[in-house]
Amino acid sequence: MWTKVVTGFGYWDVYSWLIFLAIASFFTLWLRNSGRQDYKEGTYQDEIYFSGNDVPEDGQDISVPADSAYWGFIKVFRPYYDVMLSVHNGLAQDYLGYFVLSIAIITALIVLL
Amino acid sequence: MNWHAHLPALLLAVPLLGAFATPVFNMGGKTLRNAWFIVISSSVFLIALALWHQVSVNGIQVYVMGAEQFALSLPSGMKLPVRIILEVDALSAFMALAGSITSLAGAWFSLSFMDRFTGLSRFVSLYLLLTVGMLGMMITGDLFNFFVFLEIASVASYGLVAFWRDRPQAIEASFKYMLLSQLAAMLVLVAIGFLYGRYNVLNMAAIGSLIHMGIVEKVALAFLISALALKCGAFPMYLWIPDAYGEAPASVSCLLVTVSQASLYGLFRVCFSIYGLAMSNKVVAWILIIFGLLSMFIAVSMAVIQHEVKRLMAYHAVSQTGYMLLGVGVGLLALGNSQALAEYGFTALKGGVFHIFNHAMYKGLLFLTAGTLYYMTGTRDLNKMGGLVRKSPWTAFMFVVAAAAIAGLPPMNGFASKLLIYQSSFAVHPLLTVVALVTSILTLASFVKVFQTAFLGPEQDRMADVKKVPATMLVGMGILTVAVLLLTFFPTWALSHLVEPAAKALVDQAGYIAAIMGGAF
């Protein structure tokens, strides 16, 4: 009763989610533990497989930078982002202009309707 | 003498004293100044807690500044209040509680975070003044006084955004913020002048009891809405927010989130308590809903492509403000129609108000973790980070908690408030819910990106000698993490004790007015 959220259309309970998370983590740990028994730490089994190439010393060379994340998403929505970047163009007077424009629109809507 | 009655005045007097006395304590050296900072911030938190308790037990608290009796709102022979009155209802107390928690967390965080910079006496003064301005906006009952506190908060935040004055970007952000914010403040003052010219009172409750719509009132309403929407960040006017939040020191960004919510509170006060039922058509409600949807979606889509961590989070601050505007807009749509209010309007209001508290906690926490990343690596660029979970597992844990909460993953508190907003806005139009859900997905996407690039990944050589995270910074983040987790595990308690009284206070215009006007109304 301390954890139930009633929305007026139904309800939702924190405990059920916590129980679900507990079961899920139990299964995850069980699966992890039932892995291969012949694994030994500190042998060749620890080495990273990097498509047969030499693994770079520095982790920086094999990590994906933030700019590359969601490359496809941004590529698809390029036209949308072109418009948006032209709005966020860093000109202080444009920012003021958008403010004045929205004041004018809000005032006109409220007064005329 | 009952000291409980003086809590509203103490809530403003203590941080004001703290700010004015900081230069004196600064002479005693660093330790004394830090102790003073923490003592004042903690006392503000305790006073806000006591005030919230007092309000939830005894109802609306009224404090008349300078009268013979501090509860005498109407002088003898007068039907209207003449003095400045602090009026604390459940919503004000709720907001003040949220504000004081973030202020305390930011204060703890600042102790080591700001340690390597000069001018810290000024920093502490400005930080406390920002707190004063925020709390004053939340508890004042007088329109001109609201403007004065708005200006205190604005001027303090101009100084704090430009605090790292050797970075050109910080100065630029401060200037842009100042330009927009001054125009907005002057619009607020013009609107106050209009209402004063019509009714010859400055008290919010008194104006609420007298108001009837004409062209002057409509224009004043439009000016107040657009100016306060600029200060809290709604779509075409939020453009200063990524600059200012991104360039301010992290603990200041954490507090600035709540300061902009004080403007949001002012917006709600204007719409519900001053205009309320007098505003018969639904234009304002739809304006709030459409602002909410636009700022929600556009800000989050801009956040996905950012690579500077604090700028990304600042865009999310705008996007989450959209949820509050949506929730409260739907509530405003149902105002005056008791069936619609019972069916979905009140749920939407509860969602919007609960989201304010949740947002203050988890967004503050996210800004503090971003500050920790900056402290450790000396950069804010996500392209230059990686593998930091090995260096500071606690920061990573708190980041995950906050990111799960902001993305609305069940069972976090963000999900509880978003669920209330989804279900009630669905009753108005399914499209509103669709936009809100898409926004939630994009929020999760961008935080997965931050977590993956900053914390995960192989160990990197350039991250070998990062700074250790000091204990006081962990304490600052820990306060907000505990708040997020408490709200997560006891949502029913939070809804029935914190949120529901606040949402009821919002729709109870008659109660707000009667607390000041008494029988005269």
Add this chain to the structure above:
Amino acid sequence: MTVGNMPFLVVGILFLMGVLAILREKNLIKIAIGISIIESAVNMLLITLGYRLSGDIPVYFLSGDVDVMVMPTPQALTLTAIVIALATSALMLSVIMLIYKHYGTLNVDELRRLRG
């Protein structure tokens, strides 16, 4: 001769002039002057709101025998608003000085390091 509502309209036009100044001028100092014009317009609005025809100064020993005094509240509000405007102008000019130091220019269009 009657003035009608001219004082109110003059205030409105002054406000509009300030808004146009901050939208059109490129020099940062001129933009700061535009903000100052807006602030003056608002102060004048408050003062004109408080005027009553043939009203006298709201100080008893200076006002003579007239019944009508002008309204005192707007004057008090204006005193506060002037000090606030002064404080923000001072801060804005200081920030402009720092901008000149960092960017070497007073052109508002060159403040574009933060975008996107």
Add this chain to the structure above:
Amino acid sequence: MRKTIFIIAALVFGGLMLGALDSIHPFGEPGNVPMDEYFLHHALEDRSSENVVTSIVFDYRGFDTIGEAAVLFTAVCSVLALFREGAKK
């Protein structure tokens, strides 16, 4: 193009504002003003001040004056913080 839209918006905004300003009340005839009449009639006996504005600034609305002082203090602090001494960083 963009500039033109902004100027037109500013003119629309100014026009609406002028319309509202025109209908507040006729200039010089504010009608019934209970709060200001209260100040004018009670300032002398309540506050022993010949100057009504003084009694408002420092008594009836004295809290605004504290706020005003705080704004001034804030601005001074900000300017001192911006022009503080100290090494680059």
